[in-house]
């Protein structure tokens with residue numbers, strides 16, 4: 001059963017995530033409250049000492065230390081206890097934060113392994129990275145620091161107010177008046193209807209801008225090759241402008257309310273002084289009133305800090321709310337593994353029956369009432385203009401997305417009834433832009449079959465035409481490579497073919513690479529492709545038509561629709577789109593050859 005997250009928010013949701021580690025957090029909060037008590041006690045004892053001093057001075061009495069020794073000891077002990085409680089609280093909260101976040105990170109990583117691969121194509125790399133790194137980190141900071149501050153921020157002012165009323169209720173009311181006013185102003189400012197919308201818009205604009213920056217940096221090499229720097233930069237600039245605009249709008253929106261709030265919040269002295277003057281005027285003796293006034297002046301300055309903490313904590317908790325929401329969204333993603341009822345695939349013909357699909361949020365069908373049948377062991381090609389729906393067909397076959405209409409069957413079994421692991425074990429997908437992990441070449445190939453021996457890895461590399469290249473490296477199969485270093489695009493493609501060889505799946509989906517155009521690499525890749533495809537049901541997403549002319553079946557796709565299907569000769573007769581594409585391809589090939597001949601003759 002798919003776990004449905006309850007709709008809790010903020011600290012309540014955090015406590016839910018904390019699970020068994022909740023007691024550590026509660027302990028940290030209690031210690032934090034105790035440290036607040038110890039922080040306030042010295043104010044009170046110092047007031048009592050001061051009162052004694054002034055009374056003795058005005059009465060002309062002599063003052064001995066023994067009269068205040070208990071108060072001095074209490075002051076010193078509470079200062080020491082404050083340090084001990086604050087330290088213990090920080091230790092406990094940090095420990096709990098690391099434990100909670102460790103479990104949350106593990107849960108997220110495990111979840112990511114179980115959800116549909118469509119999630120990764122639909123969400124930018126930047127967004128996922130932000131969720132796993134920044135959102136989780138922000139929660140870590142909140143639990144380690146702010147949770148205890150919440151406890152202290154509530155306890156300290158409450159205790160202080162009690163002490164104030166114990167000393168003098170009239171001055172207590174006067175010094176609380178500006179704070180009450182500032183809270184009323186703040187509440188009115190927060191109640192304005194657009195506040196929450198602007199906060200949300202600002203967080204979203206920031207996330208979008210950061211996602212674009214990361215994508216821009218990641219894709220820089222591709223952007224440069226295809227000369228798209230201007231376009232990509234334009235996207236970044238648009239996102240940056242929209243972020244700046246929301247920041248400005250939020251700042252203007254909050255300016256009046258926040259200005260007034262801060263003006264009142266720190267105005268205790270302005271309220272206290274006139275009250276003090278009135279009190280002094282009516283006092284029987286200065287010695288009675290003066291210590292109280294001094295006490296209020298000192299303590300009111302100290303009251304500001306915990307109240308400000310409370311404000312910061314409430315801002316922090318709205319910040320983590322956005323991150324928590326994103327985490328909950330990921331945790332709520334349907335788990336593809338659980339979709340199937342567990343049927344096994346034993347035959348490998350593929351049929352699409354009236355399949356329609358539109359990407360989430362897109363109004364138009366990327367796959368529009370498509371029907372075809374591919375026989376087991378046949379070699380098939382998907383051709384058509386860019387954006388025609390070829391990759392979508394391949395992704396639907398891999399169950400990256402649920403179809404909106406129709407059925408996709410392998411060997412007569414609807415793929416909805418097959419578990420994800422069964423499906424991916426029967427299909428090898430060679431991506432156009434294959435990924436190489438930061439590991440040895442041997443382990444990179446072994447990903448196709450974890451139990452393969454070194455001999456099998458080597459045989460797969462030989463069949464994929466990459467063995468000699470690997471041998472030429474100083475550390476051979478033990479050479480550590482990574483996606484952005486060590487191997488050319490064509491070499492990475494052949495590593496990924498070797499993986500697929502090792503997997504030995506009965507269905508192969510090949511996304512033909514176009515970027516690695518040098519003739520030697522291309523010939524090697526083609527040879528490796530044809531070895532890999534032998535005896536398998538093959539779907540090849542073809543960009544160059546020369547390579548697929550001998551296919552058993554060619555499917556021509558345009559605007560999500562299947563325009564025609566058949567062998568090369570049949571399509572040349574019956575399908576104008578196919579004929580035009582072949583002519584355009586031939587013209588391009590001749591032009592390229594002409595350039596090469598010219599070059600050779602020169």
Ligand code: ADP
Nearest residue numbers: 121122359362366385386387388389390391392
């Ligand atoms: P092809 O492989 O033939 O170039 P695709 O299957 O990639 O075509 O795309 C078909 C249509 O679906 C296009 O209009 C494309 O813009 C859209 N599309 C592709 N991938 C996504 C996606 N992840 N989200 C939204 N739309 C997409």
